[in-house]
Amino acid sequence: MYRYSEFDEAFVRSRVAQFREQVARRIDGSLTEDEFKPLRLMNGLYLQLHAYMLRVAIPYGTLNGAQMRALADIADRWDKGYGHFTTRQNIQFNWPKLQDVPDMLDALADVGMHAIQTSGNTIRNVTADHFAGAAADEVMDPRPVAELIRQWSTDHPEFQFLPRKFKVAVTGSPADRAVTAAHDIGLRLVLRDGAVGAQVLVGGGLGRTPMIGKVLKDFVPLADLLPYLEAVVAVYNLIGRRDNKYKARIKITVHETGIEEIRAQVEAEFAARKPLFSGADQAALAAIAAQFAPPEFDAAGPGDDAEWRHADPVFRAFVDTNVTAHRHPDYAILTVSLKAHGATPGDCSSAQMRVLAGLAERYAHDELRVSHEQNIVLPHLPRRHLKAVHEALLEAGLATANVGLASDIIACPGMDYCALATARSIPVAQGIALRLEELRVEREVGPLKIKISGCINACGHHHVGHIGILGLDRAGVETYQITLGGDGGPDAAIGERAGPGFAYDEIVPAVERILTAYLALREGPGETFLDAVRRVGLGPFRSALYGEGAGEAQADAA
Template structure:
């Protein structure tokens, strides 16, 4: 007889195993015909299982993008045992397996549970994976490491009884630095750590989101004391849960609720709800944070000579190029954060093989204080590396195809899986990204172009975040033919901006020539070699770049 509750979960580990055991029984019922696909659908979605174009897909949660070596090795094992040898890291810092057999997914969940991982709330109309900065705990500009707060929010939101059936999915991001590297303005709720008069708290944004109606969030509280973060978040989500639309899924996100009601009315209801809920959280945040902050204490950084690093940079041009491009400043002297881009020439953006994952786990364990991060731009970060170890890391990455010196450049493209996998996609993303990357490398222009953020989505749902790209590309279906719209001037970082559609779309074969014209125009128009494309666009406006994209229209005018 089916046991709806195999065991009573008391700890997080037991809860994860309980959910895996429960899903194993649900899969058995689907396979023996006791459940139809329609009946099974909500059950599988609660466990991160989608039915895609060709197969089921399992989306595994990587909370705030943080992994240790053992967890990465389990992800490698899943790729090699149950998929086609690779996994796909997403813009929400999760990993997706696109080819598992349904009968194997319970075994995959059991393997994940051995290292404290799961697929809970990676789908459905609930609070999804909380994301933050891939350089958290390492960046020099931090007010504080945002990961303890992300962990606090994860515990609060997981299986929250009130919020399992929201009007629509719900996404939260938290940033800890003076520079927002978590795209807080593009989330349902965005939190920025700030300090005021010696007290730590949050600037709270609400109502951001992309998709078919891209909207940047608005500030609902310019300063929220640290101790109030959970009751205030709960008040926001409760207000949305009661007032959000359920008659039309395209208008069900909180961005539409805030837009239709106005930020002042939404804020007033949230503040009332906050007053009602606040007392229940007295002392909860501070007590929980104390334990989480200990868990995320900085590693013991070592003091070592940097002569070997300096010598390698002077003698090896390729190594010097990689360190110039793929390193980010670190809070500790002699350390750097290393971006390992999953965007080698010809590679699928975000894909990593089991062998590559295992290598990254080994490097993190040996050189990186057992710490790995998945970034929302679909790369892997080793956040704490002493520069004396960089030559050895580079030499290990090189034969694995992971030493491409392109972080933040033309070929470091963010792309959703598109029509190669996704049932919702209306056009391909991966081949377009590969063609653009290959073209500018072949032309020898990538280094000359410099910093450039290109993002590609295969449908209006915008999983590639094309609205926030300096150059955004949106693939659509036009009478059975793939057509690609180009947006310009988007940014999710220093000046959050939704990109502006440049004009009519291009057929697939004309996308690369169009981007080539755009880049050559930029190189001619920029004020100096260090002026980024986005800065030239802001200085000059859209017209000169639109003219490059549509030369025939310019000539006709």
């Protein structure tokens, strides 16, 4: 994984010192809140519903045991003993005191972390496939490319005041676990004639105007990738709207200008900018890639993993659900669920962080990942250690065997924390998960992605959930809309609204009716929920939600 250079260290420390002075001026009244706001946002500090919130960058979701332990120490010393892992592969601390934030940032810098560009109208934390470097199906580890983009974009003088925030995601797998089509720029690394390049998607995004990204260029060689990306952002920076923040994202620019005209402008800008790079970006990429060499895989063999699975049904369920195939046959990719039934999705206590740090250091080549699905991944775990790791996770309350199932719910903080939220998300996620635990149908239902947002900004990615739930305020009353058939994978799609919304106390029974309908109509256990929705359409589900014969009427209403 990437280690800070002397330049990185000096840069981050100078930013912390600068912000320390700005905080002091805010506290003594020299700066008003309006004057302080753009300064704090440049350093990842928000003013939320009840307190300040610090959003810490975890670039492409990768961190080591020392970094995870530092996050635990920060949670204990300056927060309330926990952190919240987000859909952007970041962590948020929801209760810091303003005067403590510079000390928190210094503590982060001690372990090569920061909060720079986790907010503001700039290029945000670059995300990537959380199985990068370990997955059996990837063309190339996308993290060196993501790190190159991070270094290029950090404090880029031309792109610090874009029309709106700008998000980039990179995947090296055809499975696209990075949801690239829902980003301002999505990069899918592909092979062509034996060379690696990127398919470039542009104009994806969710929020009040959800759109799936369009292919801007089918193949950009790695040698041209950074100047090409700079050309894309430069064109957007020039022609993107600044008169209306709701129409300022690049997805609106692409929609209003047209993909062909955007492509022509990008190609012209690329031709002008490419000579300015002079190969420096490729030298930087080569140096970065050397830091992402795979670990020295243990050749001791798989051990008696199969015997343990046969003897212990709890362990068997855990392995069957939470383990993904690794590129090395004696290894596993283990996803640790932060979604115990009834828990807050994405929350992790300081004690749990320390357990995860210790497990990574002892068993898994000292590497952890944060997934956009708000879970933690041990990407390089020898299979013979699975049993010992499972036992430690059981003791820590982290052994829930539900990864990819219906209770593995993505949810934004909603109205419990967020100043923008119009409805609660966390209690809805908790209620659904607890009801699923009562019904004991999750394994029968099989793979299912439920995603919940507490406002139109869609931080819970509800548009691309197989079942999406959007909480809204209707005349002072929380109302929850349901969408069906969304997907964030390689065939990304925006879910279709089922019909009128449901009251807070109706939404859990509504989800139960959807699952009951699916189990009744599917063509055997091999047909997933998403496949069933695509085959039969929304009619049967609308009937289940609103009553027999309601399908056509609700389709008209939607």
